[in-house]
């Protein structure tokens with residue numbers, strides 16, 4: 231019985247590729263970390279993850295698909311959620327907008343409902359190799375300076 235599966239995901243914002251690793255949680259599956267490949271495939275290059283074997287052999291996660299509180303979201307745009315495209319069935323990061331355009335197949339759609347089924351890959355199957363997790367301490371999140379976090383001038387006396 232698989233307890234950990236990863237799913238190839240594409241960032242809607244940047245079209246970059248990463249993997250969300252899910253682990254079995256009771257009756258469902260929770261996203262809890264991501265794997266980021268060292269190099270992004272060039273446009274026009276064969277898509278990663280599609281071994282030409284079809285999808286029949288992929289393990290299917292069933293039940294409530296959610297995310298663990300430890301899940302930090304998309305490594306590129308930091309969207310904390312995700313959706314599966316109704317047209318191509320692929321996973322895409324999601325920032326809770328209702329209207330989306332799938333970065334895999336360019337289908338425009340509205341997000342609704344919940345994910346109850348998702349095809350995964352066993353983490354050892356190709357793609358970026360997960361590093362053994364020896365130390366589960368969360369890495370501190372760097373906060374980049376941004377217009378939303380203005381730096382206030384020192385108070386005048």
Ligand SMILES: [Zn+2]
Nearest residue numbers: 241304307323
């Ligand atoms: Zn993203």
Ligand SMILES: [Zn+2]
Nearest residue numbers: 315318332335
């Ligand atoms: Zn799609």
